[in-house]
Amino acid sequence: MTSHASDLVHKQGLQFFGSVNASISHELKNIFAIISETAGFLNDLTQLSKQGQTFDLCLLENCSNSIAEEIERGFDTIRQMNQFAHSVDDPVKETRIHDTLALAVKLTGFLSFARKTRLEPSGTEITIDTSPFLLQTLVYRTLRALYRAMDTSAELTLTLRESEASLVTLIFSHDQAVDLTDFPDFRTADVAEVLKAAFTKSDTGLALTLPRENKDLRDKFAGG
Amino acid sequence: MTETEKIHLLLVDDEEKFLNALTERLKLKFFDITPATNGEDAIEVSQKARFDVAVVDLQMPGIDGVQLLETLKQSHRFLEVIILSGHATIDTAVACTKLGAFKVLEKPCGFEKLVETIKEAYEARLKKKFENDTQRMKKIQSLAFGQSPLGILRELHKMDDNLK
Numbered sequence: 001m002t003s004h005a006s007d008l009v010h011k012q013g014l015q016f017f018g019s020v021n022a023s024i025s026h027e028l029k030n031i032f033a034i035i036s037e038t039a040g041f042l043n044d045l046t047q048l049s050k051q052g053q054t055f056d057l058c059l060l061e062n063c064s065n066s067i068a069e070e071i072e073r074g075f076d077t078i079r080q081m082n083q084f085a086h087s088v089d090d091p092v093k094e095t096r097i098h099d100t101l102a103l104a105v106k107l108t109g110f111l112s113f114a115r116k117t118r119l120e121p122s123g124t125e126i127t128i129d130t131s132p133f134l135l136q137t138l139v140y141r142t143l144r145a146l147y148r149a150m151d152t153s154a155e156l157t158l159t160l161r162e163s164e165a166s167l168v169t170l171i172f173s174h175d176q177a178v179d180l181t182d183f184p185d186f187r188t189a190d191v192a193e194v195l196k197a198a199f200t201k202s203d204t205g206l207a208l209t210l211p212r213e214n215k216d217l218r219d220k221f222a223g224g
Numbered sequence: 225m226t227e228t229e230k231i232h233l234l235l236v237d238d239e240e241k242f243l244n245a246l247t248e249r250l251k252l253k254f255f256d257i258t259p260a261t262n263g264e265d266a267i268e269v270s271q272k273a274r275f276d277v278a279v280v281d282l283q284m285p286g287i288d289g290v291q292l293l294e295t296l297k298q299s300h301r302f303l304e305v306i307i308l309s310g311h312a313t314i315d316t317a318v319a320c321t322k323l324g325a326f327k328v329l330e331k332p333c334g335f336e337k338l339v340e341t342i343k344e345a346y347e348a349r350l351k352k353k354f355e356n357d358t359q360r361m362k363k364i365q366s367l368a369f370g371q372s373p374l375g376i377l378r379e380l381h382k383m384d385d386n387l388k
């Protein structure tokens with residue numbers, strides 16, 4: 001079981017890293033494409049002005065605002081990329097689960113088939129002792145599967161609950177019925193098993209229950 | 225290109241700001257642009273207006289670029305489709321070319337390169353249309369011999385049906 005956990009981090013980890021990086025690079029390409037075309041348009045307007053042609057000055061304002069917004073979007077994307085890269089720093093640690101969910105929502109938001117998702121604020125700070133990277137992988141895979149199954153107009157709400165003293169439950173509620181017959185796939189089930197996580201499906205959502213402490217993981221990684 | 229010989233361009237991308245900036249720039253180059261932010265709108269607008277060239281993003285919510293390429297090529301025989309995407313890989317480029325894409329460009333692509341590619345696609349469209357019209361004329365001429373007027377009309381209808 002514990003060597004299986006280690007294998008998962010290596011095998012699935014690489015694949016997951018690749019997949020997330022591909023979607024981040026696509027997001028950055030889009031940002032650069034917008035900046036490039038907007039800067040080009042500014043140049044076109046400058047040339048028109050040199051030729052004595054007039055145009056609405058609001059166009060200049062719109063262009064500069066658009067460039068500033070895209071630069072901010074780029075910084076935000078890089079911050080998320082950095083946060084994601086640091087999720088492998090500690091194999092097992094006390095993890096703020098709300099932060100993991102927020103990052104997973106942002107990272108899956110780069111997917112072209114992402115759906116509108118709302119993360120409900122949690123009243124108290126809930127932490128669990130687990131592998132932050134595998135938890136990120138599991139939440140990401142769950143969101144991705146839900147987005148694929150949901151209609152384009154459907155919306156998802158994520159809620160965090162302390163179901164018992166030793167358990168935490170993440171609830172993924174959707175406003176339309178979705179077909180999750182094939183979920184979890186074997187890779188997702190593998191990660192869930194290592195994290196001792198359990199899925200419960202219903203017509204209106206999916207619940208993911210996790211232990212607050214995962215002694216097997218801690219023992220494995222504490223030994224190096 | 226002058227204002228009187230505008231190329232009718234369908235531009236499809238779910239990145240609205242990119243779409244707007246590119247639309248404004250291409251308008252200055254005397255293209256007649258119809259922008260669409262998704263595949264569904266692009267199909268709808270393509271049924272109402274005639275386009276020479278379409279520039280299509282690959283990854284979009286709903287109908288994606290590959291599905292849109294297939295639909296446009298099936299319903300508009302002479303329309304040339306350029307794929308412009310941040311997701312372009314060798315595999316997708318090969319797949320899109322097999323489906324009839326004129327060219328696959330990677331985002332961000334230089335504006336002048338895009339303009340040149342659109343013009344090349346337009347030339348290809350004109351050439352294809354001209355060749356088709358020449359073939360059609362030859363067929364009409366051959367039909368004129370030994371056919372009744374009604375027979376000629378029937379054959380012309382058949383030819384027009386194949387053009388859809």
